[in-house]
Amino acid sequence: MKKPFDLNADYQPEHFEFNKVYKKHMTDIIALYPKGKQQSAVMPLLDLAQRQVAQEGAAANPPYGGWVPRAAMDCIADILDMPRVKVYEVASFYSMYNTAPVGKYLVQFCTTTPCWLCGSDDIVKAATEHLGVGMGETTADGKFSLMEVECLGACVNAPMVQINDDYFEDLTPDNMRELLNILAEDMKPTIGSQTGRKASMSAAGPTTLKKQAKKAKVV
Ligand code: FES
Structure with missing residues (x-):
């Protein structure tokens, strides 16, 4: 189960901003959307923030993994000119966003x-x-x-x-x-x-398309 989203928890950092590299990704992502529809970039930007946190966390001591702090959600809301609560709603709904710290x-x-x-x-x-x-x-x-x-x-x-x-x-x-x-x-x-099975082939080997499997050298 995902940990509850706590806007005021002690672990919430005061500040977040995209670094130079991620800022470039952010600009590229926003440019994918038609003028006036930039708010649609909220999901990829949340993912981007989570990845930046993961990258920073991988080098930290102790390490931590990717999560989206409230400060990152606020930053994204400001960038996309949308109400902060709408960003909180998206981040707390989808399980791929971690709204509390996680391990590396x-x-x-x-x-x-x-x-x-x-x-x-x-x-x-x-x-x-x-x-x-x-x-x-x-x-x-x-x-x-x-x-x-x-x-x-x-x-x-x-x-x-x-x-x-x-x-x-x-x-x-x-x-x-x-x-x-x-x-x-x-x-x-x-x-x-972890047992060497190719893709989703039957554990006993191919049961159909046997010639193609042989040709592709998967058996
Ligand atoms: S039931 Fe585990 S991947 Fe579908």
Whole structure:
């Protein structure tokens, strides 16, 4: 579950502004919209703010992940000339925006029916025991936050988790722990299937389009 949006929490910074690089992205994004419709850029600008915070957080000690402070929402409202409350409404509605601080690696566990049937409970148990924190919590070193989410659309390779922008699929308790160990060292784990499955092919190999699969060297 997403943490509640608290406009006046102690962790809210006083100030936010896009840095030089992100300002350029911001200008490019706003220019995509017709004159007078710039408010439609609110979603990509919230995403941009979250990415800038994530970049700053990755180099901080302790590290933190991408989230959108209230000051960033206010900054976006001013840039797009729209009421601040409208920006708060968008940011607090969509689950891809974190409206409270998170760890450097935000681990989102899918526990909807297909993942659950394929063992998501065991994946959650392995991760929470390994890291020593529960759902909605962040490890003391600032590296990991855990969150339970609904179907992420990769049911065919269940069970799976999303960590920041990437999907990790075909999980077992062992490869989940291994994944967390790799990230704890800030190394890059293999994205996608953790058992070597190609895309969403049947675990037993292709059942249709066999010639094409062979030609594409995926079997
Ligand atoms: S149920 Fe987990 S990705 Fe769909």
